[in-house]
Amino acid sequence: MKKAIxxxxxxxxxxxxxxxxxxGNEPAEQGTIKIAVIDAFTGDKAVNGxxxxxxxxxALAEINExxxxxxxxxxxxxxxxxxxxxxxxAYQKVISEHELDAVILDKYSSDVLAVEQFxxxxxxxxxxxxxxxxxxxxxxxxxxxxxxxxxGAGGSVVAFIKEQGLKKVAILHSPDALGQxxxxxxxxxLTKAGIEVVSDQQFANEDQNFTNYIAKVLASGCDCFVAIAxxxxxxQIMIAAQEAGLSQGENAITCIGNSAFVQQSSIQNALExxxxxxxxxxxxxxxxxEPTASWIKKYNDTYGRLPDMxxxxxxxxxxxxxxxxxxxxxxxxxxxxxxxxxMTDYRGVVASYGYQGTPMLSKAEYVCHIEDQxxxxxxxxxxx
Amino acid sequence: MLYLQMAITGISMGMLYALMAMGLTLIVKAVxxxxxxxxxxxxxxxxLTWMLTYSLNLPLWGVIVCGIIVFAIxxxxxxxxxxxxxxxxxxxxxxxxSTLGASIALKEFVQIVWGTIPLTMKPIVNGVFHFGTVYLNxxxxxxxxxxxxxxxxxxxxxxxxxxxxxxxxxxxDRYCAELIGIPTIVSIMATYMISMVLSGTGGWLAGPLFLxxxxxxxxxxxxxxxMVLGGFGDVKGAIVGCLLIGMIExxxxxxxxxxxxxxxxxxxxxVLVVRPTGIFGEKISEKA
Numbered sequence: 001m002k003k004a005i006x007x008x009x010x011x012x013x014x015x016x017x018x019x020x021x022x023x024g025n026e027p028a029e030q031g032t033i034k035i036a037v038i039d040a041f042t043g044d045k046a047v048n049g050x051x052x053x054x055x056x057x058x059a060l061a062e063i064n065e066x067x068x069x070x071x072x073x074x075x076x077x078x079x080x081x082x083x084x085x086x087x088x089x090a091y092q093k094v095i096s097e098h099e100l101d102a103v104i105l106d107k108y109s110s111d112v113l114a115v116e117q118f119x120x121x122x123x124x125x126x127x128x129x130x131x132x133x134x135x136x137x138x139x140x141x142x143x144x145x146x147x148x149x150x151x152g153a154g155g156s157v158v159a160f161i162k163e164q165g166l167k168k169v170a171i172l173h174s175p176d177a178l179g180q181x182x183x184x185x186x187x188x189x190l191t192k193a194g195i196e197v198v199s200d201q202q203f204a205n206e207d208q209n210f211t212n213y214i215a216k217v218l219a220s221g222c223d224c225f226v227a228i229a230x231x232x233x234x235x236q237i238m239i240a241a242q243e244a245g246l247s248q249g250e251n252a253i254t255c256i257g258n259s260a261f262v263q264q265s266s267i268q269n270a271l272e273x274x275x276x277x278x279x280x281x282x283x284x285x286x287x288x289x290e291p292t293a294s295w296i297k298k299y300n301d302t303y304g305r306l307p308d309m310x311x312x313x314x315x316x317x318x319x320x321x322x323x324x325x326x327x328x329x330x331x332x333x334x335x336x337x338x339x340x341x342x343m344t345d346y347r348g349v350v351a352s353y354g355y356q357g358t359p360m361l362s363k364a365e366y367v368c369h370i371e372d373q374x375x376x377x378x379x380x381x382x383x384x
Numbered sequence: 385m386l387y388l389q390m391a392i393t394g395i396s397m398g399m400l401y402a403l404m405a406m407g408l409t410l411i412v413k414a415v416x417x418x419x420x421x422x423x424x425x426x427x428x429x430x431x432l433t434w435m436l437t438y439s440l441n442l443p444l445w446g447v448i449v450c451g452i453i454v455f456a457i458x459x460x461x462x463x464x465x466x467x468x469x470x471x472x473x474x475x476x477x478x479x480x481x482s483t484l485g486a487s488i489a490l491k492e493f494v495q496i497v498w499g500t501i502p503l504t505m506k507p508i509v510n511g512v513f514h515f516g517t518v519y520l521n522x523x524x525x526x527x528x529x530x531x532x533x534x535x536x537x538x539x540x541x542x543x544x545x546x547x548x549x550x551x552x553x554x555x556x557d558r559y560c561a562e563l564i565g566i567p568t569i570v571s572i573m574a575t576y577m578i579s580m581v582l583s584g585t586g587g588w589l590a591g592p593l594f595l596x597x598x599x600x601x602x603x604x605x606x607x608x609x610x611m612v613l614g615g616f617g618d619v620k621g622a623i624v625g626c627l628l629i630g631m632i633e634x635x636x637x638x639x640x641x642x643x644x645x646x647x648x649x650x651x652x653x654x655v656l657v658v659r660p661t662g663i664f665g666e667k668i669s670e671k672a
Contacts, residue, residue, distance in 0.1 A: 042492055042495065043491070043598070044597065044598055044599040044602075046495055046500035046598075047499075047500040047501045047502070049500070050499075050500050050501075175642065201641040201642075202641050202642040203641065204642075204644065204645050206599075206602045206605065206645070208590075208593075208594035208599070208600070208602070208603060209393065209397060209593070209594065211389070211393050211520075211521070211524075212389070212390055212393055212634055212637050213637070213641070215386055215389050215390070215517070215518070215519070216386070216637065216641075218517050218519070219386050219517055232502075232597075232599065235502070235595060236594060236595060243512045243519060243521050244512075244519045245512075245514065245519065265501055265502075268501065268504075269501070269502050269503075269504050269595055271504060
């Protein structure tokens with residue numbers, strides 16, 4: 001009798017455990033697909049968070065029309081303020097509070113690098129919009145960026161300077177991961193090409209006044225000025241350069257910026273001071289190729305303004321994640337990562353994307369020139 | 385010539401810091417509280433003048449008159465919301481913490497009201513002065529003139545007028561001031577109002593140069609440094625300290641770009657090691 005009861009109990013335990021096992025998996029494959037979005041929604045960089053939100057909400061609306069694997073996608077916003085500490089806290093909070101299927105991070109490489117180890121540990125497919133060389137060199141196989149690396153963008157800047165036949169270059173860059181890494185790539189590339197770097201300055205994050213930096217650029221006798229900064233500073237640099245007659249007027253020289261310089265938020269603030277600047281960028285709101293042009297129109301119709309690079313990158317991030325989940329037929333992180341690694345040619349609004357062995361998925365970027373406060377695409381640079 | 389440009393921008397930046405530091409010092413003297421939201425009051429000044437100029441389309445004189453009135457009202461409102469309810473708290477740091485909270489609240493408030501995109505403001509005096517490789521926005525010279533004028537007005541107010549003497553009396557000993565019939569609440573409120581007018585004007589002057597954004601408040605770091613360098617609690621010291629900070633910051637760029645702020649704070653530390661009470665420290669102790 002005891003033996004029979006024991007067998008029955010063991011059977012109950014086995015079935016019970018099996019049921020628990022199913023119960024543990026099934027809810028994860030039911031209900032909404034939860035994706036955390038961490039960006040600067042408050043603080044000094046909140047303008048980027050606003051553009052990000054607009055872009056990703058546009059993608060969300062399109063995705064939820066049909067759903068992904070028959071389920072709706074739910075975005076969970078968390079504010080990282082565009083700062084490393086706050087982004088880390090936001091990441092830890094959102095990971096512990098929700099059963100997430102994926103994460104999308106902001107465009108600040110420093111923030112992405114701050115949470116990289118946690119991204120690696122939890123294995124969730126994680127998109128970011130950072131472009132640091134350190135992100136490119138990362139061995140975190142579940143981390144993806146919608147951008148080319150600063151090495152690529154820096155290389156494009158060097159190639160453009162060579163093409164223009166410029167001889168003396170002055171550089172001003174930000175102190176963050178973007179400025180440090182891209183600045184170094186430009187300096188190394190120019191030195192290698194035999195072009196003299198007559199001034200290499202780094203400004204501080206808190207700087208508001210660029211007059212003296214530009215005065216030093218002017219005094220250096222350069223024929224080309226390269227500025228690398230985030231959108232928070234790019235307009236101020238363009239205004240200071242215009243006042244000095246560096247970018248416009250009789251003695252104007254070639255002024256080149258990174259992607260921040262052709263973004264809507266920068267042009268809106270710099271106004272006519274933005275004219276005559278060149279920039280290497282992942283995205284320009286004047287791209288006339290499809291499907292980008294239609295998307296820009298849709299964005300403009302929806303929000304009444306042109307998109308920023310971050311809007312387009314965020315849009316592509318969510319669309320790629322949804323596509324990978326459909327391809328994998330599941331939201332299981334490992335399978336979604338496999339699908340993303342197998343992706344060779346996904347056409348987004350920013351560029352064509354494909355996994356090339358590093359987190360950087362974008363295959364192209366643009367060289368633009370600002371005319372009448374509009375960035376005009378001059379050429380497309382494809383990843384080698 | 386580069387040095388001339390650096391000197392003028394240095395003095396100009398020093399003036400902006402000084403406008404903030406003067407307000408800070410007046411509050412410290414009046415109620416003994418270090419106002420950590422002072423940078424945000426400066427920022428608020430820039431947003432309010434932007435609103436008066438571009439939303440209400442007021443002419444320059446209208447912006448100046450209405451600006452002063454609005455700043456004064458904001459100063460009083462700030463005092464009654466951040467300082468007054470907590471003034472008798474048993475833990476003296478409470479009001480200081482309250483100002484920290486106010487700094488965050490003000491930063492978020494302007495983003496809710498005016499959005500996250502920085503706002504563009506035309507210079508009050510348009511144009512750029514070019515001489516050889518030297519170039520200077522006229523706004524920098526305007527800042528020096530207005531800043532200097534405001535400093536003179538504050539001096540006259542405190543040294544030559546009855547209201548100034550009443551405010552000084554309240555600052556020196558509030559209990560005695562009350563005993564001789566001075567309405568200290570009015571006196572403290574006037575201090576906050578003047579402090580906000582000074583900072584708000586600074587914001588108005590800085591907005592066209594650096595864009596009107598929530599990051600304008602970060603300039604307060606240098607104002608704090610200038611105030612400590614000049615001698616904590618001394619208006620004259622705050623002005624001299626801030627002008628020095630502006631010049632060091634400007635000329636520090638000749639030595640290093642990446643660490644120019646480090647030079648500013650290294651000088652501050654050295655001065656404090658040599659003279660712990662700041663440049664005008666002796667005068668403060670004499671007064672005490």
